[in-house]
Every structure is written in C-alpha cells, then in structure tokens.
Amino acid sequence: MTATKVIEAEPGKAGAPAGGASGSSVGAGLKQVLGGNLRQYGMLGALILVALFFEFASGGKMLTPSNAQNILNGNSYVLILAIGMLFVIITGQIDLSVGSVAAVVGICTALSINFWNFPWWLGILFGLFVGVVIGMWQGSWLAFVGVPGFITTLAGMMLFRGLYQYVGKASANPAPPEIRFIGGGYLPEWGPNTGLNNSTLVLGIAAMAVLIFLDFRRRARVIKAGGTPPALWVAIVRLAVTAVALGYITWLFGSGRPGTSFPVTGLILVVLALVYNFIATRTTIGRGVYAVGGNKAAAALTGVSVKKIYFLAMTNMAFLAAVAGVMYFGRATSTGPSDGVGWELDAIAAVFIGGAAVSGGIGTVTGSVIGGLVMAVLNNGLYLMGVGSDMTQIIKGLVLLIAVAFDLYSKSQGKPSIIATLARGFTPKVVEAELQAGVVPNRDLGNPLWGVLSFLLFPVGIVLWLTWRTDRPNSAKQARSGVIAALVVGALAGMIAIFYALAQTTGLFS
Amino acid sequence: MSGAILEMVGITKDFPGVRALDDVTMTVRRGEIHAICGENGAGKSTLMKVLSGVHPHGTYEGRIVFDGEDVQFTGIKSSEHVGIVIIHQELALIPELSVTENIFLGNEVVNHGVIDWVEARERAVRLLGRVGLEVDPDGPIKNLGVGQQQLVEIAKALSKDVRLLILDEPTSALNEEDSENLLSILRQLKTQGLTSIMISHKLNEIAAIADSITIIRDGHTIESLHVVAGNVNEDRIIRGMVGRALDSRFPDHTPKIGEKFFEVRDWTVEHPQIPGRLVCNHSSFYVRRGEIVGFAGLMGAGRTELARSIFGRTYGTYLGGQILLDGREVQIPNVQAAIARGISYVPEDRKVLGLNLLDNVKDTIVSAGIRRISRRTVIDPEAEIAAAEEYRKAMNIKSASINVGVSTLSGGNQQKVVLAKWMFTQPSLAILDEPTRGIDVGAKYEIYGLINRLADEGKGVIMISSELPELLGVCDRIYTVFEGRITGEMSAAEATQESLMRLMTDTAAA
Numbered sequence A: 001m002t003a004t005k006v007i008e009a010e011p012g013k014a015g016a017p018a019g020g021a022s023g024s025s026v027g028a029g030l031k032q033v034l035g036g037n038l039r040q041y042g043m044l045g046a047l048i049l050v051a052l053f054f055e056f057a058s059g060g061k062m063l064t065p066s067n068a069q070n071i072l073n074g075n076s077y078v079l080i081l082a083i084g085m086l087f088v089i090i091t092g093q094i095d096l097s098v099g100s101v102a103a104v105v106g107i108c109t110a111l112s113i114n115f116w117n118f119p120w121w122l123g124i125l126f127g128l129f130v131g132v133v134i135g136m137w138q139g140s141w142l143a144f145v146g147v148p149g150f151i152t153t154l155a156g157m158m159l160f161r162g163l164y165q166y167v168g169k170a171s172a173n174p175a176p177p178e179i180r181f182i183g184g185g186y187l188p189e190w191g192p193n194t195g196l197n198n199s200t201l202v203l204g205i206a207a208m209a210v211l212i213f214l215d216f217r218r219r220a221r222v223i224k225a226g227g228t229p230p231a232l233w234v235a236i237v238r239l240a241v242t243a244v245a246l247g248y249i250t251w252l253f254g255s256g257r258p259g260t261s262f263p264v265t266g267l268i269l270v271v272l273a274l275v276y277n278f279i280a281t282r283t284t285i286g287r288g289v290y291a292v293g294g295n296k297a298a299a300a301l302t303g304v305s306v307k308k309i310y311f312l313a314m315t316n317m318a319f320l321a322a323v324a325g326v327m328y329f330g331r332a333t334s335t336g337p338s339d340g341v342g343w344e345l346d347a348i349a350a351v352f353i354g355g356a357a358v359s360g361g362i363g364t365v366t367g368s369v370i371g372g373l374v375m376a377v378l379n380n381g382l383y384l385m386g387v388g389s390d391m392t393q394i395i396k397g398l399v400l401l402i403a404v405a406f407d408l409y410s411k412s413q414g415k416p417s418i419i420a421t422l423a424r425g426f427t428p429k430v431v432e433a434e435l436q437a438g439v440v441p442n443r444d445l446g447n448p449l450w451g452v453l454s455f456l457l458f459p460v461g462i463v464l465w466l467t468w469r470t471d472r473p474n475s476a477k478q479a480r481s482g483v484i485a486a487l488v489v490g491a492l493a494g495m496i497a498i499f500y501a502l503a504q505t506t507g508l509f510s
Numbered sequence B: 001m002s003g004a005i006l007e008m009v010g011i012t013k014d015f016p017g018v019r020a021l022d023d024v025t026m027t028v029r030r031g032e033i034h035a036i037c038g039e040n041g042a043g044k045s046t047l048m049k050v051l052s053g054v055h056p057h058g059t060y061e062g063r064i065v066f067d068g069e070d071v072q073f074t075g076i077k078s079s080e081h082v083g084i085v086i087i088h089q090e091l092a093l094i095p096e097l098s099v100t101e102n103i104f105l106g107n108e109v110v111n112h113g114v115i116d117w118v119e120a121r122e123r124a125v126r127l128l129g130r131v132g133l134e135v136d137p138d139g140p141i142k143n144l145g146v147g148q149q150q151l152v153e154i155a156k157a158l159s160k161d162v163r164l165l166i167l168d169e170p171t172s173a174l175n176e177e178d179s180e181n182l183l184s185i186l187r188q189l190k191t192q193g194l195t196s197i198m199i200s201h202k203l204n205e206i207a208a209i210a211d212s213i214t215i216i217r218d219g220h221t222i223e224s225l226h227v228v229a230g231n232v233n234e235d236r237i238i239r240g241m242v243g244r245a246l247d248s249r250f251p252d253h254t255p256k257i258g259e260k261f262f263e264v265r266d267w268t269v270e271h272p273q274i275p276g277r278l279v280c281n282h283s284s285f286y287v288r289r290g291e292i293v294g295f296a297g298l299m300g301a302g303r304t305e306l307a308r309s310i311f312g313r314t315y316g317t318y319l320g321g322q323i324l325l326d327g328r329e330v331q332i333p334n335v336q337a338a339i340a341r342g343i344s345y346v347p348e349d350r351k352v353l354g355l356n357l358l359d360n361v362k363d364t365i366v367s368a369g370i371r372r373i374s375r376r377t378v379i380d381p382e383a384e385i386a387a388a389e390e391y392r393k394a395m396n397i398k399s400a401s402i403n404v405g406v407s408t409l410s411g412g413n414q415q416k417v418v419l420a421k422w423m424f425t426q427p428s429l430a431i432l433d434e435p436t437r438g439i440d441v442g443a444k445y446e447i448y449g450l451i452n453r454l455a456d457e458g459k460g461v462i463m464i465s466s467e468l469p470e471l472l473g474v475c476d477r478i479y480t481v482f483e484g485r486i487t488g489e490m491s492a493a494e495a496t497q498e499s500l501m502r503l504m505t506d507t508a509a510a
C-alpha cells in the first residue's frame, strides 16, 4: 500500500482556449479571480488604499520613484526581522532582543573591518557568525533550560544592548562602500537607453515570466491529478492583473533619477521572503514550526522535536537580525548609538498586523511582509504630510490595535484570517483547494499562448502610468516604449520555449 | 403536550459546506432521561449546542420551546439563565484550580462584590454530597480521576440551579465502574425532578437508563422511542441509527499468528513527578506478528503510561528494562526513533495529545509520516494530497474535503483522523490507546476491521481498552495490568469478563 498517486492521471486534452465569462455575475467572477474569499485580500487592499490615500493627500509625493525606493531602503531590515519574528511567534514564543542583536552585529562587523582590517565580505561573515552564535545562545536557554522566550530575550535585549555599548564605546565607525551598497545601493545601469533602469526592467520581466510559469504549471498539475482547475479566463484575468501591477512596480522603481533602481535591500528582502515562504509551506521544518505552535504535546507525540524547533526558530531569528544589522550599518553608513532601538516592536507589530495569532500556530510570511509594508507606508505617508513623530506613534498604535481586532473579528465569524491564506496565491495550497472545490468545470489546459499573451499586458502597466504622469518628457517616453516593445518580443520567445519544454515534460500536449 | 419541558421544532443548522441539522424535531418530557443516539457526525452535539446557546439564536432556523415559552438564546449565559446547562463532550475543568473554584467558576458566590470562599466551600461540600463524591474540595482538579472530574462537572451544573441537564458523551472516557456510578447518580437526580438529555455511543447504557430515545441520522430525526419495560434493546437502537440491523458487533477474523517480533523485558518506569512511585513495575510482555494483544486494566492502572514510555520514552523516567525487536535489543529514546522502528501510538486523548486543532485534515493525516511524502525535508504537495485522500477514504472520514479544519469535525471523525495519521506511518507495531472512544457502533465495526487488516498484513497490534467486551471480541491474547504491574496473561478464547476483572483488581491472583 503506497500513498502516492492514487489519483490516476487523466489523459489531458490539448485544446483551444475555452472558457469565457458567460453567465457568471461580476461578483462571482471577481471571487474566482482572487481565488476564494475576498476578505483574505483585506490587508493587501489596505496597503493599496493607504498608499493611494497618501498619494493624493500629499499631492503625489508618495508614489514617486525616489520615495518608493526610500520606503524599501528604510524598511527592508525591519521586514526581514518580521520574517524571522514570524517563525518565533508561530511557535508561540517572542523575541524582544532583535534590535540589540542587530546593533551588536553591526558593531562587530564595523570593528572587524576597521580595526582588524577584515575585508568587507569577511566582516559580514563575521557579523552573521556572531548573530548565529547569539541565536544559539538564546535558543539553548529556551529549548534546553526551558526559560520562556519572553524572558530569555528580555534578558538578551539588555545584555546585548550593554554589550553593544561596551564594545562600541560610543564610537562611530564608517561602513565600507560594499556594505553601503548592500544597505542602500542600486542595481547597475547597462545596455541601451530605455528610459528605465535596465536591471529593474529585466527583474520585472523575469518575475512575470516566473509567475506565468507557476500559474501554468499549477494548472497542469491540477489537471494531471484529475482535478478541475478554474475557468481559463479566471487564470488569464488573474495574470493580467498581476502583469499590470508588476509593470507598474517596475516602472515605479526603474524610472527614478539615473543611477537608481529597484533597491538592493528590496532584492534581498524578496529573496528572503520567497525562501522563508517556501520553508514555511513546503518543508517538514515549516510543518514542525506550525505543529509546535498549535499543540506542543501533540507535536511531540507526532515525532516533532519541540526543542529542535525552538532552537532553530531562535537561531534563525538572530541570524536574520544579523542580516538586518549589516544592512542597516550599510544604510546608515556608520554605526550609531540608537542602532536597533525599538526594532523588535516594529517587527512584532508587522507580524501581528499580518494575521499571526498571539497564541501561536498561525501566521504567514507574506502576511507579515505586507503587514510590515502597511506600517512602513503609513509611517512614510504621515512623514510626507508633515505629521510629527508624536502623532505618528499614536496613529501607528491605533492601527495595530484595529488591524488585530478586525482580524480576530473575522476569525470569530468563522472566516479564515484576513490574510492567513493570502500567501497561497502561488503555492500548492491553491492546487489543493482547486482540486477539492473544482471551482468551474473546465478541463482544458488551454493553449500556452494565453500565458504569453498576458505577458503583453506587462508593458501596458508601464505605458499606462507613463501617460498618466504627464510630468515626464515626451521624447523619452517614446524612446522607452520602443525599447520595451523590443524587450518584450525577446521575452516572448523565451516564454514560448519554457512552455513547450514544460508541455513535453507533463505530457499534456502529446 | 403538558408533560413536555422542551420542544425543538424544525431545527436546521448549516456550516460552510455542510448541513449539520435538517429539520430536526425533538420533544423531552419533564423529569425524564432522554437519550440521543446517532452515528458520528449525525449532528447530536450540534443539536445540543443549538439548545444551549453555543450556536446562538439567528445562526439556525427553527423554534425552541422551553417550559411552554419560545426561547431565543444569545449565548450560554442566557440558556443557563433559564436552567439549561450543558456538559460538553470534552471536559472544561481547569486542572490547576481547586474543586471548589472549578464548581463556581464563572458563577462565583459573591457577597458585596467579593467572593465568599467560606460560603462557596460550604455549598461545594453539599453539591459534592449530592453527586456522591468524597473528595477534598480544596484539592486541585488534576489530582482527580476522569470519573470524579465528570461528577464535579455535574456538581458544577447543579450549582447553577439546573432544570435541564445536557450531557454530551459523559461516559465515553469512563470505565464501567465509573460509568455505573454516574448513571446511578443521574437516576437519583431524576427522582429529585431533574430532566436530563444524554448523548452516548454506549448503547447498553442507553438501553438501561433512558426513558425516551431520539435517533438522528445525517442531520434528520429518524425516530423517537419511548422506553417501556424492555421494548427497546441495543439492536433496536442500532437499527434506527444505521438503518439496518448489524449482524454482529465484531467482524469475523481468523488470526494468522507468526513468530514473536516485539518484546519488552523488565520495563520499569518512575512517575515523572513523584519519585519512588513506579508506574511500570518490571513489566514484561511480547507481541507476535499478526497478533492483536489487549491490555485490560482499571483507569490509572498504568496501561497508557506503559505504552507511552515504550513509545520513545514520552512518559516518566526510565529506570530499566529492554525492548527487543526481532530478537535484538533496540534503543528507542525518542518519538522519531519509535516511528523509524515502525512503532506508532494512537493516544487516548485526541484533543490534548492527538491533534493540532488549527490544522486541516490533510496536514494532520500526513503529520506523523511526513517523511513518506517528502524528500530532504521538502514536501511533495501532490503526494501529500493523494495520501490524505487515500486515508480519508480508507478510514471513511466524514468531512467536506481534506482541507477543512479538524476542529470542525465531529468527535468520532476526529478520532478517525488521528487513527489515519498513525496508519499512514505504516507501523509494524500499532499501539492503540482506547481507539474506539466516542465512536459509533458502525464506525467501531470499521475500526475493528481495520485492526484485523493490520494484523493480517503481519503487523502487531496492541490495544488498550476499558471496554472488556471489546477486548474479548477483538484480541487474540490479553494482559491484565494492576498498579503498574502485569498481573496476568490469557488467550482471549479462555478469558471472560469475570476472570479479567479479577486479575485487574486482585493482586493476589497474580
């Protein structure tokens, strides 16, 4: 008796694109595009609304390239802390020491470079090493001695703050250019003048390609497993919306003053978020983390080593705090006395706004990152409007309270957490849901061209915004459009190759 | 009908994706003991939750008439206000608090806004007297056995001036002696005029105590029986519950017993908190391939402790003894090792030890055997879905899909999920601790069949049960346990309830 593949693959039909929105109301259609419960998109919607609100309230200062770059550069390190904090919080613990740990790591990196003459990369490695050792120290107290994380890290907060002051002796240590690049740099300029930063453009196109690929593969998997994927038009609309959004983001970050691009810090954040989302949803370690947070005793009897999970969560948290510390060191260009002060609170707030449960067992990486972005945009928007830090604090506090209360309310209504399932857009969870629910009877994989076609919408996002922003010079606009079109054609060829390779392996077009 | 204290008319209750109750009607006469019978997931608990305000007015359709008046409860408090008190399927006492504190929890005896502990204690003593319980009212609940705790629950209900007492499977966790005792208390309270509604899967008890029986199947009222001296027996109830007569309670099985493959010698374990107290005292036993071995004993005899200490030493302090697998001594220091050696343990308390209530059915089923669907810690989502579907079907788990949360399943189906989780590890030795607790007759039959199938595949099964007929009906050989020692061993063919009972209670016989 084996557990694999009881569901026999059904012979797939190669087919013309079927579908069409015949007969379904707009509301139901929207629901399908978003993949189920509209409430789940609450936090993402909130993020967009907050951004738009400040865009108008500040007279267009929010959604400018330099401000967007600023927001990412100024918050990526907190969002990275939030990712680590999420895992700690899912296990039912908390880490109050991350700010102090980041500060210690920053100073260790700085001193090792400035006084021991370490090359910059060795300085970073040394900093990360210090972070991991600190994490193991705290993890050991929690896992093997049994001191609750709250206490362990409260002690750590004081201990490492003190250590930071002792080691740093209030000196300011400059960061070498390489580390400044990591903490606040931009991707290189190269190639023809497209009016956009070409690195950003390539990133955007690559991201879109990957998303289309994943959507396509997911569909193929559902059909192969004998399930019914949603109607074709649903997938197309979903991708089209994604394409426009990605196109816009590409433009937003790529059209800043020369020499700027999608920030390096943002890139680090995206990569970490993807990696940790994968760990949370697709690995046994991730399952273990959720299991320990959900029911420790049952997890232990299921073969999950609770101690190991605690230890890993704390060690990983300190590792990410170290990453954040190095990044901030680079951004601030030098160490300073208030490094890391209060960061733990921002990280914790992000995680809870993102739908995690205080009692553990619930939370997502995407949710936490979006939660952190909501706070960041709010902070930035209030600043743009000239609101003082006193009012900003008050508003942030209220937002935290209301967001969590709203989340609890929707949970008590039997609905899933607003965004607990938001992260599932491109993860296997959706495959299951669709396998189970069979949203619309439709067994056509469709022509791969639809994926390619939706790719064309990508520049639409850019062009749309280019025409809207009339403050851009016209000649540059035309130059841009031409080159973008050329790039897209190139990308299309690549996409088609991908699809056919995929089609061969899944045997759906045979 | 003037004799009716309660009428529930046309009750319909929907959950997302399931109609739990469909036009259910029920009448309870004043002063009777009214039993509700039905298969797992039939809707019994849901009906009682509607009645007690857990599912408040407005979340269901239909009318509730209590004492001649239409009532609309907004919550538990408002149903308690008119004298309807429910004792849930899972006990809700707080282990660390004292008996008195528990009895008056949420219903404190107050004097000018201050709790009057002297008065409370007085009353507690009187209430305990009414339920025939002689325990220290100041001692913590955790020191009491399950049977005693159940009586405390009743005392707590009595403290609220109860007029209609609802008991959801009060005896499922009790042994026969404690059950007997509880039933006689109920009879006694009946003579004092108390009306009660009782849900139970122990049909012999129902036949013995009930004045009327309402049978529910798939959310419909099937019939209501009035019991007049001997017109209703177990077979009659079963016929109503499953829609046909059940020829026998135990599936036919011809054991194919092979050689001895699992042996425990001189197993000695100390209580985790009380040094010097041995929960396993030089216990030795063995299991042969294809053999179903029963462990009989009173509550607290040390059967669970024995099983858990063998299963990766998850209980107590190991003092000595050996485990031999296929004649060779093996070390099983933790659960991972136990699973790797092909040992599985299905715990008796599903909510506390068996399930993470935040998980869905799929994640739970694969949780213990997660290695089977993952490679290098990365989970294969399709294999996972396939496995979960296979086991859901094999175990006949009633749920809308594998993606619904286990917390939404009926008690019996939760138990099946826990069983599925451990069957999925493909054990060579399955230790089942009260595997049929809270499970309906039909499902019990299925589980016995499953146990037989395991045995026929050449696996060993250890079954711990407090129901002697079940042990006699299913097992090939039975050990008796008394105060941590194995006091006897009998082949099931020659054992009788009486002979087992003697060994379970009388040390001299050993």
Ligand SMILES: Nc1ncnc2c1ncn2[C@@H]1O[C@H](COP(=O)(O)OP(=O)(O)OP(=O)(O)O)[C@@H](O)[C@H]1O
Pocket: B015, B016, B018, B019, B020, B038, B039, B040, B041, B042, B043, B044, B045, B046, B047, B398, B399, B407, B408, B409, B410, B411, B412, B413, B438, B440
């Ligand atoms: N909160 C809930 N959300 C969704 N479905 C639910 C919920 N509570 C109960 N159900 C569903 O309602 C049905 C009836 O459940 P209920 O607990 O009443 O069964 P039961 O008769 O008490 O069974 P058992 O004997 O196993 O305890 C089941 O299909 C169950 O899955």
Ligand SMILES: [Mg+2]
Pocket: B044, B045, B046, B089, B168, B410, B411, B412
């Ligand atoms: Mg029930």
